[in-house]
Amino acid sequence: MSAEQSGEAENPPIRRLTDWDTGRLRELASEHGTPLYVTDPERVAENCARLRAAFPDADVKYAVKAHTGRAVLETVREAGLDAECASAGEVRRALDAGFSGDRVDYTAVNPPARDLDAVVDWWGDHPDLTVTVGARDTLDRLAERGYDGRVCVRVNPGVGAGHHEKVRTGAAPKFGVPYDRAADVVADAREQFDVVGLHAHAGSGIHGEEDLAAHRDLVARMGELAREIGDDDIEFVDVGGGFGVPYREDDPALDIRAVADATREALGDVAATLAVEPGRYVVADAGVLLTEVNTVKPTPEVTVAGVDAGMTDLLRPAMYDAYHAIRNLDREPGADASADTGPVTVAGPICETGDTFCDGRELPIPERGDLLAVGNAGAYGYEMASTYNSRPRPAEVRLASDVLRARETLAGVTRLEHGGRDE
Ligand SMILES: Cc1ncc(COP(=O)(O)O)c(C=O)c1O
Ligand SMILES: N[C@@H](CCCC[NH3+])C(=O)O
CATH class of the missing domain: 3.20.20.10 (Alanine racemase)
Structure with missing residues (x-):
């Protein structure tokens, strides 16, 4: 049976990170900011x-x-x-x-x-x-x-x-x-x-x-x-x-x-x-996490790409050493920017050594402001997010349009203190 006959052409068994529309992800990041979960x-x-x-x-x-x-x-x-x-x-x-x-x-x-x-x-x-x-x-x-x-x-x-x-x-x-x-x-x-x-x-x-x-x-x-x-x-x-x-x-x-x-x-x-x-x-391949590079630090071993998402947004790499595919949307083949590659460690803002999304992975050398996409973030992504280090939880938007979960604010993180309570 061909892929077309089995319906696989329209409904493939996996949507890979490379299948997501870069232009759309970019639009969503600039409209809603990062870190941002995108769900389809x-x-x-x-x-x-x-x-x-x-x-x-x-x-x-x-x-x-x-x-x-x-x-x-x-x-x-x-x-x-x-x-x-x-x-x-x-x-x-x-x-x-x-x-x-x-x-x-x-x-x-x-x-x-x-x-x-x-x-x-x-x-x-x-x-x-x-x-x-x-x-x-x-x-x-x-x-x-x-x-x-x-x-x-x-x-x-x-x-x-x-x-x-x-x-x-x-x-x-x-x-x-x-x-x-x-x-x-x-x-x-x-x-x-x-x-x-x-x-x-x-x-x-x-x-x-x-x-x-x-x-x-x-x-x-x-x-x-x-x-x-x-x-x-x-x-x-x-x-x-x-x-x-x-x-x-x-x-x-x-x-x-x-x-x-x-x-x-x-x-x-x-x-x-x-x-x-x-x-x-x-749900795994129905979600990606978008995060922006805010710090680039060359070291003798690796280039550290500091990003605005961390283990508080996506815990799986820290908790299970889980591998998630990562794409630098600003350094894709064919993009204007340079795409020299090297070992890159993508690290979040949390005070723990385990707060990395990858360690020394061969990726395009990033520049400050680059947008990264992390794949298979639809399962156990937002669900395992926390407010450790008083980091508000990220926003989640639908690929096609609306905000699904608003970005948490610092007031949201502290709302239960000093007599504050949920009804
Ligand atoms: C009782 C039970 N059912 C279903 C699941 C779903 O597992 P998965 O998301 O890997 O399909 C889990 C999680 O492992 C579980 O604990
Ligand atoms: N949270 C786990 C899987 C679910 C375990 C629940 N029984 C993961 O991210 O892989």
Whole structure:
């Protein structure tokens, strides 16, 4: 099948940083200033369409944590995905974005009392929402609050995968009930709740063969467990998300159809519906971060390009040593300016050595005022931003037009001090 016949020409599996329209990014930076997140909900819609085509019989849920912005949530809802939420706050955002209760799952990990109180309260108006529970204590705490609705049991499959040890949740004891106790927990839960599903998640950024093999192991284990507890007594078996995207310029894109086929095969014969809950795959390549070079410092080893975005805007390089593609929009091939290259360290304004977006990477030698674009910033970008060093959070705009999240001000950062409070 040619790329055109498969629809790949219109909806390629990855939008690379080089595919973004430089002129448009420049316009947005000069209109709104930097640092600036640019998000393209149209690309989110394409990613949802590709997932739905790959998993036509499955319940595809979007892991809201990857990008919680209203425009993204509305796009995902319209595209027919459900919402998997990691906190009461995410449940609220999903409901506010128009997801009906039957399309909302709350995955409760050591849930704070305030979260349980809020979700049980909203359950009154949305009796079809589902709470995913990873410990007997959470079942007890729900029952204490009068909840007797839909419950999904999260299992620790003992199999982890992902781009960094900090995101390989599958084998970490923190998550889910141990596999060999899961059937007992399901039996107990059935006495008080409507047990509608099983859940497990290997981790985030599943990309290479090893990760894919771990994902298949997890799925196979979940298929076995479903048959053990009665696969026609539950509605779904959720095998998590984690589908990776290529961060390096020459990384291949994941063949999502092949992953879907392998998932179905590993699950085996199960009457319940297969469910998946990707986040990154939906939003990563729908966002870039724009940042301006404000300092250029030659050193014997590298040229340091000091920029106005830092780990407070995009934490992933500092937290996971994550690689993000970087383009100097003022020194592209064909641009007037010189494009001599050399080892460049792109460093932010934060007082930590880890506050760099790359170290000694071969890039065009920048000049003060150059505009840099950082790729795959749509997933876990704005979401992990903080106000450390009293740095207000950046703005976010839609590629085509409006401001999605206004730039935070210093008054915003200090608003809760000295008697200030959120209503
Ligand atoms: C329970 C759960 N589901 C889904 C996801 C989404 O992962 P990803 O964004 O890698 O698809 C995560 C994050 O790792 C998670 O913890
Ligand atoms: N925040 C992680 C992935 C999500 C982990 C959530 N379980 C990242 O940026 O890669």
